[in-house]
Amino acid sequence: MYGNYDGLNKAPAFDLHLGVNYWTTVNISDSDTPVTVEVIAVIAGDSAQVCLVDTGSGTPFISSLDVRPLKNSLYPMANATQGLVLLSRSNLGPTDSTAIIRYPDDKHDRIWVPESKPREWVGFTTTKKVQNIHDDKFEAPSAVMQTAVMPISPTGPIELSWDAQPSAKDPAPGYICVLHISELQDLSRRSTRQFDVTINGLISLGGKGFTPEYLRSNALFNANANAYYGFHHYNVSLNATANSNFRPILNAVEVFSVVPTAGVPTATQDVSAIMTIRGKYQVKKNWMGDPCMPKNFAWNGLSCSYAGTTSPVITGLNLSSSGMSGNVSSSFAGLKKLQYLDLSRNNLTGSIPETLSQLSLLALLDLTGNRLSGSIPSGLLKRSQDGSLTLRYGNNPDLCTNGDSCQPLKNMKSSKVAVYVVVSIAAVSVIVLLLVLLICMLRRKQGTTTRNSVRPQNESGIRHSRGGNGHSSVRLNNRRFTYADLEAMTDGFRQVIGRGGFGKVYDGFLEDGTQVAVKLRSESSDQGVHEFLAEAQTLAKIHHKNLVSLIGYCKDMEYMALVYEYMSEGALHEHLRGRESRTKRLTWRQRLRIALESAQGLEYLHKGCNPPLIHRDVKTSNILLNANMEAKIADFGLLKAFNSSGDTHVSTARVVGTRGYLAPEYIVTFQLTNKSDVFSFGVVLLEIVTGQPHILNDPDPMSIIQWVQQRLACGNIESVVDTCMRGDYDVNGVWKAADIALKCTAQTPEQRPTMADVVAQLQECLDLEAARGNVNGGFYTAESGGNPSEYSGYGTDVSTDMSQSTTAFEMEHLGRALTMSTGPSTR
Known part of the structure; x- marks a missing residue:
């Protein structure tokens, strides 16, 4: 019972799961009415977990939890693949509306609620005990069976009815109805009570002409809920047959909806290992319930494999920046299918356990930024050297990386140290001398080549030597164009298709008819040779x-230009708010796909490049769309590279980028991290969800982050969703996307997810949207989603100096409350 315990006077709604399976949605109608929900289910193991799931409509709460064991023979409709969720359990006939029957009258402590309708039914009772029949499947208590009702009309039926209660998780539920019947009157031998039972006039229960036994409890029920699948309204009718001398009789009724319970929990070995890890490090994440199931509630930082019908296994674990301390637990080796393990930026000490070498599928191990000591296990070193494992261990000052030569240095006399220093200086002198000779030979050879040959203009590569502008040389492996070439391909720079800080972008065509975009630097541009070279080199x-592909470049005297692949649908912001939005409205699925593809491009820059790259100017005008509405990141003039893969940040001399997209810590400290791009992408994602600009005038200037936070504080997602979509979207997916965006725009970088996390969660949003149009028996299961192994955003044409890795991801679901009608009523 809610009881307005938080003073908000806003009754919440939330979901319940039994283990890995959806149970029901709890919808509190008011603060003073208690709500009881019940499920009858088969528990395969020796434990069960009840999970209360926040769906964005108030904080879940619970007043009490009761567990009742049942014999396997009871309620045979509940089995390993389906459970029964109670809608109604009524004891018919009592005149006292408060006379609830439960334990000790019912040894199973079921709650039987009295119900009578004096205008429709005649109630009657007996004081004699009603016995259960042999092999009774329900064991209704005698106290319930001692009361019954008959219709007032001598020829009328007994009717019961209820409305279907569809939800997003079960849009067309099936129902099982159990009628408990016992004859309470000792009829003469020549008198008969006989009646038919139908549901919606179509299906007969108990065969033709059912006759109840005197003082013996019988039950009529449908064992298969599929027979009642898809109706909006249900009507159960008991009608006397032509051979009957008495009206039909009914003692009690139970109605259940059927929920699938076939979800398979995570492999036992993996559960044991991850539980040990959780306990050892006191992981402060939302680690509750089953680690991998349901799929959209997998633990934060975990990725799992959901292959076939076997138990899910943990394949990725991201515990970066999780405040872990102590040694590296050997329990990590218990996750036998682990492909990705990120323990970076913690306070781990001690040596790296040799048992990690036993993880044969491990493709990436990141131990960066801890206080580990000792040597790296030989098994890990060998796999790192043969390329089967990407091993990262920077910023561990006490960790020895030289294999067998990791013995600590002995105290030495000063004379020996002096000898070593002299030898080192001599060795350096020899190296310097050799380098000078090598440089002289190269220059002589280059001079000879220059005198005897001329490089063609469209060379495969070009070297710009250091000139008056002071910029170092650059070698490019793309086609080189002259300014005259640009004039020809753009028809004299006739059609402008875009503008940016670098200059204008023109429509152009190559000799073979390929359409291209020519980005010509303006003389007034703030972005000069340095930015041009940065973008071209990158x-x-x-x-x-x-990522938008570079076809070629132009460096012809003062003229500089970049030639890109043509993106016919222009920039994303035009489709959200510009002229394109008025003629081509983006659907929610298109928006999710654009967001996912953009996130994959950023994930590649952060994870697939060595050293990692930071875009620095992620915004909707720098996300371009091709004819197939595929999204590509553009404009790399502000891109910044880490000095090495082990660095945690990059310092800059000034803040560059676009107001409203800049991460707050970058503005204050001038220090960039990958999380700076994550913040900017979060703003982009909010624009995709809302259709609003990144800075609104409401009436004073306000960031879109504040605008969304203020409206979602009331729990109403519809108040922020772009009205252009006209409600055509999965609300759970929209909630999840908004939640991802707000996590990306958290004030501190540590609170933001990685782009790998974002990619995985956006894929989940797409799965939810796909499920909306793909009704599989009326029930959406996690298995209908994508495989985590498909989440990688890396292309197949990655250059050789780019390292790829499997990524871990966190999936935290934020859904909506589902409306639920009242339970079945009898009439």
Whole structure:
């Protein structure tokens, strides 16, 4: 019972799960009415977990939890694949509306609620005990069976009815109805009470002409809920047959909806290992319930494999920046299918356990930024050297990385140290001398080449030597164009298709008819040679399906230009708020796909490049769409690279980017991290959900983050969703997308997810949207979602200096409350 315990006077709604299976949605109608929900289910193991799930409509709460054991023979409709959720359990006939029957009258402590309708039924009772029949499947208590009702009309039926209660998780539920019947009158031998039982006039229970036994409890029920699948309204009717001398009789009724319980929990060995890890490190994440199931509630930082019908296994574990201390637990080796383990940026001490070498599928182990000591196990070193394992261990000052030569240095006399220093200086002198000779030879050879040959203009690579502008040389492996080439391909720079800080972007065509976009630097541009070289160098080396491809460049005297693949649908912001939004409205599925593909491009920059890259100017105008509405990140003029893969941040001399998209810590400290891009992407995702600009005038300037937070504080997602979508979306998916965006825009970078996390969660949103149009027996299961192994955003054409890794992800679901009608009523 809610009881307005929090003073908000706003009754919450939330979901319940029994283990890995959805149970029901609890919808509190008012503060003073208690709500009881019941499920009859088969528990395969020796324990069960009841999970209360926040769906964004108030904090879940519970007043009490009761567990009752039942014999296997009772309620045979509940089995390993389906459970029964109680809608109504009524004891018919008592005149006292408060006379609830439960234990000790019912040894199973079921709650039988009295119900009578004097205008429709005649109630009657007996004081004699009603016995259960042999092999009784329900064991209704005698106290319940001692009362019954008959219709007032001598020829009328007894009727019961209820409305279907569909939900997003079960849009067309099936029902099982159990009628408990016992004859309470000792009829003469020549008198007969006989009646038919139908549901919606179609299906007969108990065969033709049922006759109840005197003082013996019988039950009529449908064993298969599929027979009642898809009706909006249900009507049970008991009608006397032509051979009957008495009206039909009914003592009690139970109505259940059927829920699938076939969800398979995580593999036992993995559960044992991860529970030990949780306990050892006191992990402060939302680690409750089953680690992998249901799929959209998998533990934060875990990725799992859901192959076939076997138990899910943990394949990725991201515990970066989780405040862990102590040694590295050997329990990690219990996760036999682990492919990705990130323990970076914690306070772990001691040595790296040799048992981690036993993880044969481990593709990436990140131990960066701890206080580990000792040597790296030989098994891990060997796998790192043969390329089967990406091993990261930077910023561990006491960790020895030289294999067998990891013995601590002995105290030495000063004379010996002096000898070593002299030898080192001599060795350096020899190296310097060799380098000078090598440079001289290269220069002589280069001079000879220059005198005897001329490089063609469209060379495969070009080297810009250090000139008056002071910029170092750059070698590009793309096609080089002259300014005259640009004039020809753009028809004299006739059609402008875009503008940016670098300059205008023109429509163009190559000789073979391929359409391209030509980005020509303006003389007034703040972005000069340095930004041009940065963008050109970067795009010459990196390749990904969600990054705009560089076709060529121009460096012809003062003219500089970049030639890109053509993106016919322009920038994302035009589809959200510009002229395109008025003619081509983006559907929710298109928006999710654009968000996912953009996130994959950023994930590649952060994880797939070595060293990692930071875009620094993620915004809707820098996300371009091609003819297939596929999204690609563009504009790399502000891109910044880490000095090495082990660095935690990059310092800059000034803040660059776009107001409203900049992470707060970057503005204050001038220090960039990957989480700076995550913040900017969060703003983009909010624009995708709302259709609003990143800064609103409401009436004073306000960031879209504040605007969304203020409205979602009331729990109403519809108040922020773009009205252009006209309600055509899965609300659970929209809630989840908004939640991801707000996590991305958290004030501190440690609270933000990685782009790998974001990619995985956006895929979950797409699964929810796909499920909306894919009704499988009326029930959506986690298995209908994508496989986590498909979440990687890396393309197949990654250059050789880019390292790829399996990514771990967290999935935290934020859904909506589902409306629920009242329980079945009898009439």
